[in-house]
Each structure stands twice: as C-alpha cells, then as structure tokens.
Amino acid sequence: MDPQKVTRARARARLNAAVRAFFSEHGYDEVETPCLVPAPGMEPHIACFEAPFVPEGGGAPVPLWLHSSPEYAMKRLLAAGFERIFQLARVFRNGEVSATHNPEFTMLEFYRAHADHEDIMRDLERLVEAAAGAVAGGTAVRRGGVAVDLAAPFERLAVAEAFQRRAGLDLDACGEDGERLRAAAHDRGLPVGPEGEGFDDLFFRIFLERVEPGLGAPRPVYLVDWPARMASLAKLTADGRHARRFELYVAGLELANGFCELNDAAEQRRRLEEERALRARLGRPAYPIDERFVEAVGRMPDAGGVAVGLDRLLMLLAGAERIEEVLLFPACEFL
Template sequence: MSNWQPSATLDALRRRAAIIDQIRTFFRQREVLEVETPSLSAAAVSDPHLFPFVCDYVPEGGGSAQPLYLHTSPEYPMKRLLAAGSGPIWQLAKVFRNGESGRRHNPEFSMLEWYRPDFDHHQLMDEVDELVRQILGSAPARRVTYAALFAQQLGVDIHTCQQEELAALGRSHCSFDGQLDRDGWLNLLFSHCIEPTLIEPTLVYAFPVSQAALARVVDGDDQAPSAARFELFIDGMELANGYYELSDADEQLRRFEADQLQRQSLGRPVLPIDLHLVDALRSGLPDCAGVALGVDRLVMLALGASRIDQVVAFTLERA
C-alpha cells in the first residue's frame, strides 16, 4: 500500500497552522524578536543521551569532506545571538534526534525555543504557563519540586537516601535488574513511576545539581542547592524544559568535557565541543532564562491526538 498521502488530516493541519499563528502573535505582542539559526553545525550537542544526525559537506569541485551535525536544539546559536546583544528572542525550528521514533516521537520534529534576558526560571515558568493556557485553555499549572514528587509518590527523601535505596525501588517498581548510577536510578523512577501521574499541568522544578545540564545551581528552591531548571508535564508527557541559564564559560566547558567522558564510558562517540558557545559565554551572556517546548506535542494536546503522526504532515514512515 502506498504511503504518499499525509498522516495527519487536512483539518488537523489547518488547526496546527492556527496554533502556530497564536504562538507568533504571543511573542509579537511581547516584542520578542523572531530569529532563524542554522540547522547544521560543525559542533554537536554534548548530552550523552542524545544522538545527532551526521552528514558530510563536500566542497563543490572536490576537497575533503567536513562532518556537520543536524542540531538537536537551536540553543547554542541562540545563546550566541544573546551574547551579541539581540535582546529577547524566539524561534520555531525543525530539530533532529537520531533513533527517536514512536507514539510521541519523530526523528524530525518542531521545537519552540525562547530566551528572556533579566528573567529567572520562576519568571519564565510564568510565561510558559501563560502561553500554554492560551493555546489549550487549561488551568494554571501547579508547581512542585522534584524532591517533593519523590517523597509523595515513592516515600523517599532524595536528599538523604543512599543509591542502594533508589536501586531497590527501581528494581521493585520498574522490573529492572541492570546496573545504573544514582542519576540513572532517579531518571528511571521518575519516568516510570512519577511522570505518568502528572496528568494535570505540572511544573516540576529544583532538579538535582547532577542534572543541571546548562542551568545554574541556586540556593533557595529546595532545602539543598539545586539546578535552576524546570520541566512542564501535561497528560503524563513532558512538554517543555527550561533553565535559568549558566553564563560561566569555564563551568560550561567543564560540563562539556564531563559529558564527553560520560560518552566514552557508555561506548558512544566523542563529538566536537561547541567552542563558539564557550567564547560567547566568555564575552558575556546576559542574565537570562530559556526554554524549549515541543510544538508537535502541544498540538497533540490541543487536538486530543494520541499519536504524533496525527498532527504532522509526514512522519519518518512516509518520508
């Protein structure tokens, strides 16, 4: 049977277009500049759990091929724009993640990403909530710390528990008998036991310091220092991931190098570090918060769709 026709109905695509128009209006009214950045980069994301697509650029007329990476997020070049003095910016980009395919995943998907100078993560949570409520007509999101969810759902204090206790919970609740480090057990328990229960809009914040990624570490969000990071969940699905952005170039480089060591330990290829970003941070990134939001998932929620192929024209299977 031929798969030439779109997977989504034309009505769904029209409704998707209307939602994107709402998003554009939201930022226009707030005087946030829409930008475009390249999809190809000479460097790659450092996250050990993301797998970028690699392609070769071959100069016309011959020459050595140069490996380039399709971006998994427009974050790095957008931060370079911020360091250059752009002010508040947003982008709706196609992004690419190898190996991600399923009911809620397609290896090519649409990401809304925006950055707000002079915002911290709490102020950005307000704006994320406002945008999502406008699109979905949903109630205000409740806010809860990462540690509080573990205490409520699993009866464990992540600040004081030992790794062996997390491992026992993982084996008991997730039927997993492998070996993981502390963050591995936390991630397993969160994804299997906590995330599916977050049906109503929920903003989770104060992640463990070890999961800071590109976020600052702050005091005051929890009883211990925590990552200034948040995630939005609706209907048991992650919708957005935001940070009070790290601006220390040396610390960013240290985290990139730690990611590379973890890649090696997992038997994954070491990828080029984006030194342009490090140089931009060194020149001065304004105090800012940023967030990435999955547009396809937002449209799924708005349309009551259960699969991503119901809201995009052509998934991988029909490419």
C-alpha cells in the same frame, strides 16, 4: 489524504500564528539559526544525524551535524545583545520514534535576557493558555480520557516531592549516590534494573515508571528543583544541591524543558567535558565542544530559556494521542 490530518494541519497553522502573535505582543524577536552545525548538543542520551559537507571540487569532508536544538546559537544571540528571542525550529534526533517522538520535529525555543526560569515559566503558561484559546477554543482539553484545565497559573512541584508522593522514596536522602538510591528503591519494591547502573539511569527508570505517568492532571505542573547533575546548561541553587531547571507536564505528557541559564564559561566548559567523557564511556560519539558557544556563555547576561515540543503541544490541543496524528508525513510511514 485523511480529512483529520487536514484538520490538524490547519490547527497547526493556527497554533503557529498564535505563538507568533503572543511573542510579538510581548516584545520578542523571531530569529532563525542554522540546522547544520559543526558541534551538536552534548546530552549523553541524544544521538544526532551526521551530515558532512563534501567540497564540490574535492578535499576532505567537513564534519557537520543536524542540530538537536537551536540552543547554542540562540545563546550566542543573547551574548550579542538580543534581549527577547524565539524560534520555531526544525530539529533532528536520531533513533527516536514512538508515540511522542519523531526523528524530525518542531521545537519552539525562547529566551529572555535579564530574567530567570521563573519569568520564563510565567511567559510559557500564558503562551499555552493563549494557544489553547486559538486551537481548542478554550482552556479545557482532554488527554488520555483525562480532563485538564490549561488556564494559568500552573502548579509547581519539586522533583523530590514528586518522588515522595508517587514512589514513596526520599530522593534527597540518597544524595545523588547510585548505591543509596538502589537500596532505597529496593526497600520499597521499586524497579532497580541491572547491577552497577548509575544514579541517573536508576533515577529515570523510577521516574518513567512511577512518577511521570499522569503527572500534570487535572492541572499542568512544573516539575522544579532537579538534581544538580541533571542540567548541564543551568545555574544551580544557592546551596548547590539543585538545578534551576523546570519541566512542564500535562497529563503525563512532557511539553517543555527550561532553565535559569548558566553564564559562567569555565563552568560550562567543565560540564561539557564531563558529558563528552560520559558519552565516550557509553560508547556514543564524543562530539566536539562548540568553542564559539562556550566563549559566548561568558558574555551572556543573566537569562532564562525554554524548549517546547510544539508537536506535543498540538497533540494536546487537537486531541491526538500519537505524534504521527499531527504530522502530514511522519517518519513511521517509511521507517
């Protein structure tokens, strides 16, 4: 085996140990939840692996999927009384293979009751700082030839401000209207894509081409205040215009996605049904709604949570440019 793979496997072990030590110090419980679930996440652009249970003695198969995130189950634990929880979970997403995607990967998720997304951001930046010390020997790292300092605290940047700075576009003036966004993008010579493309697709087209590259250098940045429509599991700001959501970027690499968690069961059902209908319109499987999750949302305390791509964090700390460099058996070997 490539000696560098062995070195990075050992770095992963140090990273996992640092994660567990950090959460133990801060009063979190480690939990495990099932990989096989009767209702996977409903995000419109994520495809899940179907893995039906076939009774040994005969009978109709029971539809199950490999989860794309342990989020639903972990929120049920919050509703059951757990207050600080984390998990190093194996998760699965069909069709995703790239420099930063593998169909099977490791997700760190953690949640705090009686907290919000600001509390989670503070915990996360301290965790990243501690992990950097354990794996890289300090907070100075490089990504794509760019030097980055991972010392906390990290910067905060509103999504609208990022669009203004990097694309010259007044996102708030577009009011989540696809045609207004198209017209504004066209006026500034930005990529507009095919006619009839909705707000979300056009937003991400501009985001991926003009906003994301290099974002979070020379210091990591939390991208905050997302359009309200772009966080079906998050609370909204008081004016209803923005989601209380953040993403963490380091030198153009997305590391984490977190929320001030929605705990209104009726609103959660409405949003899931909306996403389910969108999946159907896009010709994608319309997964069942997880009724136990929806019921639990109504019993959840106020909380914050985040999902962290652990393989990507290891890439950053170990100086790897592609995800297969930090996996002992990457999917690109057989796909």
